[in-house]
Amino acid sequence: xxxxxxxxxxxxxxxxxxxxxxxxxxxxxxxxxxxxxxxxxxxxxxxxxxxxxxxxxxxxxxxxxxxxxxxxxxxxxxxxxxxxxxxxxxxxxxxxxxxxxxxxxxxxxxxxxxxxxxxxxxxxxxxxxxxxxxxxxxxxxxxxxxxxxxxxxxxxxxxxxxxxxxxxxxxxxxxxxxxxxxxxxxxxxxxxxxxxxxxxxxxxxxxxxxxxxxxxxxxxxxxxxxxxxxxxxxxxxxxxxxxxxxxxxxxxxxxxxxxxxxxxxxxxxxxxxxxxxxxxxxxxxxxxxxxxxxxxxxxxxxxxxxxxxxxxxxxxxxxxxxxxxxxxxxxxxxxxxxxxxxxxxxxxxxxxxxxxxxxxxxxxxxxxxxxxxxxxxxxxxxxxxxxxxxxxxxxxxxxxxxxxxxxxxxxxxxxxxxxxxxxxxxxxxxxxxxxxxxxxxxxxxxxxxxxxxxxxxxxxxxxxxxxxxxxxxxxxxxxxxxxxxxxxx
Numbered sequence: 001x002x003x004x005x006x007x008x009x010x011x012x013x014x015x016x017x018x019x020x021x022x023x024x025x026x027x028x029x030x031x032x033x034x035x036x037x038x039x040x041x042x043x044x045x046x047x048x049x050x051x052x053x054x055x056x057x058x059x060x061x062x063x064x065x066x067x068x069x070x071x072x073x074x075x076x077x078x079x080x081x082x083x084x085x086x087x088x089x090x091x092x093x094x095x096x097x098x099x100x101x102x103x104x105x106x107x108x109x110x111x112x113x114x115x116x117x118x119x120x121x122x123x124x125x126x127x128x129x130x131x132x133x134x135x136x137x138x139x140x141x142x143x144x145x146x147x148x149x150x151x152x153x154x155x156x157x158x159x160x161x162x163x164x165x166x167x168x169x170x171x172x173x174x175x176x177x178x179x180x181x182x183x184x185x186x187x188x189x190x191x192x193x194x195x196x197x198x199x200x201x202x203x204x205x206x207x208x209x210x211x212x213x214x215x216x217x218x219x220x221x222x223x224x225x226x227x228x229x230x231x232x233x234x235x236x237x238x239x240x241x242x243x244x245x246x247x248x249x250x251x252x253x254x255x256x257x258x259x260x261x262x263x264x265x266x267x268x269x270x271x272x273x274x275x276x277x278x279x280x281x282x283x284x285x286x287x288x289x290x291x292x293x294x295x296x297x298x299x300x301x302x303x304x305x306x307x308x309x310x311x312x313x314x315x316x317x318x319x320x321x322x323x324x325x326x327x328x329x330x331x332x333x334x335x336x337x338x339x340x341x342x343x344x345x346x347x348x349x350x351x352x353x354x355x356x357x358x359x360x361x362x363x364x365x366x367x368x369x370x371x372x373x374x375x376x377x378x379x380x381x382x383x384x385x386x387x388x389x390x391x392x393x394x395x396x397x398x399x400x401x402x403x404x405x406x407x408x409x410x411x412x413x414x415x416x417x418x419x420x421x422x423x424x425x426x427x428x429x430x431x432x433x434x435x436x437x438x439x440x441x442x443x444x445x446x447x448x449x450x451x452x453x454x455x456x457x458x459x460x461x462x463x464x465x466x467x468x469x470x471x472x473x474x475x476x477x478x479x480x481x482x483x484x485x486x487x488x489x
Contacts, residue, residue, distance in 0.1 A: 003079040008109070011299035015091075015108045017079045019071075021101050027067035035063065060100065068095070068104060076108055086113035086360070088302045111299035118361055119293040124423040126285040128433070131274035138266045142245060145253045152238040158207045159237050161191045165203060166236035169196075171218070171228040180223050181230070189240070195219075196230060206234040224322055282433070283416060286423045287355055296354050306349045314345065359412040359419075368414050370407045378410050 003017040021028075036049040041057065044050075054063065072093065080087055088111045097105035152164055159165050165188055171181025190200055198214040206212060211233040218226050243249045250262040318328060325338050336344070362368075376390075379397070383390045397403055425433045 003082055005083045005085065010114045010297040011088075011302075012109065012111050013083070013085055015076075015079050015083055015085075015110070016096070017075060017106055017108070019068075019075055019104045019106070021103060024064075024067055024071060024104065027071045028063065031063050031066040031070070035066075064098070064100070064104075068106075072106075075106075079108065085110075086364075087111070088113055088299055089305070111302050113357055113360065114297040114299070116294055116296050116361070118358065118365060119290060121286075121290050121362075121419045122422045124286055124289050124419075125426070126282060126289055126423065127426050127428065128278050128281045128285065130427045130429060131271060131278050133267070134270055134274070135267075137270045137273075138263060141266050141270065142263070146242040146245070146249075147240075149249075149253055150240050150242045153241055154236060154238050156208070157237065158205050159190060159203055159234060161200075161204060162189070162240070164189050164238045164240050165234060166238075167203060168233040168235060170231045170233075171223075172231070173226065173228045178223065178228060181218060181228055185235070199230075199232065202230075202232050203234060206232075208234055208237060210234055222322070225327070278427075278433075282423075282425045283420050286420045286425070287358075287416060289423075290419060291351065291354050291358060294358065296357055298350060298353055298357075303350060303353055306353050307346050310345055310349050311342070356412065359415040360408075362415040362419060363411045366415070366418060368411055368418070370410050370414075374410045374414070375403075375406065378406055 003015055006014045006016070008014055032051045032054060033047070035054050035058065037047040039049060039054075039057070040046065041049050041053060044053065051063075076091060076093075091108035091110035093106055093108050095104065095106045097103070155163075167186050167188060168184045169182060169186060171178045188195060188199070188203075190204060193200070196216040196219070198216045202212040202214040211231055213229055213231045215227055216230050218224055218228060243252070245259060247258050250256050250259045254262045254265065256262040256265060314325075318325060323331075325341065329336055329338065329341060334341075379390050379393045382388075383393045386393070397406060421436060427433060
């Protein structure tokens with residue numbers, strides 16, 4: 001099956017393929033058999049209609065077209081393999097010659113991975129923050145445990161700051177009650193914020209059964225941004241009682257018998273969290289530095305597809321949160337205009353595509369493969385992140401044909417781990433960080449102590465991020481999701 005490749009641009013080629021009819025014959029025979037089994041022609045039994053009769057009744061061209069379409073994926077795949085190009089997207093197919101019983105010629109125009117030289121990543125050096133022994137974070141973890149295991153005791157007095165109250169809310173505008181701004185039995189901690197401006201002042205000092213009315217701007221729902229009159233009625237006042245931090249508390253919330261043991265375990269957890277944060281920072285900085293050292297021509301159609309996908313994702317997240325982009329930008333800390341926001345998204349999309357192309361090239365150059373255990377670990381991680389079972393993730397992968405996509409994610413993750421391990425990473429004090437001994441939970445492999453492997457960084461390949469989306473991993477779409485109260489990943 002002869003084929004030629006014409007380079008249309010650094011990122012697009014046209015492959016011309018000649019297919020002899022001898023190679024197409026099995027598909028033609030099959031097409032005739034399938035048509036014969038489906039038609040009813042007087043004088044012929046089902047499935048026994050001769051090809052000549054089918055040609056007369058339906059046209060030889062229809063049969064050839066059917067056979068060609070069925071064969072096209074294999075024909076195109078062989079041509080791509082022979083050409084050595086790496087396609088990035090679906091090809092545009094055009095039949096340019098058809099000589100019956102001789103040959104079919106078709107062309108396939110497709111975006112391809114551009115050719116570029118991968119810089120020497122062994123020479124990359126980046127600096128990350130130290131992993132500090134943060135007692136404040138330990139205390140924060142203890143406070144969270146106390147909150148989780150706290151109890152509520154109802155009291156008979158006026159509501160005070162810090163009390164947990166049960167309230168009814170009725171919103172009205174121009175004297176007419178609004179069903180969208182009405183709720184009963186709402187539990188709220190005075191002073192915690194996040195509900196309605198003016199609520200804390202209105203409810204403080206009320207006794208059970210008393211009401212107060214205040215004006216506030218609604219922060220969600222179909223009436224978001226509307227200023228309405230809200231009447232709050234107090235139904236119950238409770239005091240949150242936090243458990244004492246003693247040995248009994250340690251036994252209640254942990255596997256340890258004493259507070260000291262529990263605190264030491266929390267210190268280890270906080271330190272491991274710091275190592276993981278440091279590792280993520282190192283990965284981002286190493287990849288960002290590597291990308292800055294190489295020029296990569298980006299395929300226009302592929303890039304536009306990435307941009308369109310991100311725009312759609314963000315718009316969906318905003319819609320789910322009941323926000324417009326202008327409202328999101330107004331509520332956020334950014335002073336960006338909508339035009340600046342989308343320009344930033346587009347730039348991030350380009351950087352993400354560069355990262356993917358670069359990691360794919362590294363994986364090819366270093367002949368990085370994916371083992372069954374890699375895929376198994378990937379599935380377990382996805383299950384852990386999404387709160388599902390590995391069996392459910394496996395079923396999802398098979399039903400939605402995600403195996404190829406997930407294998408690519410794993411391969412990129414392994415390539416990134418190799419790059420980070422080869423780079424030089426130091427902390428703020430100038431100490432070189434060992435990159436080999438960090439487990440997925442942030443702890444160190446046996447035999448490695450915190451001094452000799454000071455805050456080790458990127459874990460080995462299965463533990464590395466499987467699909468880096470951009471050199472600086474937070475995604476703008478995720479930032480929108482967080483502001484839209486839907487989780488910033």
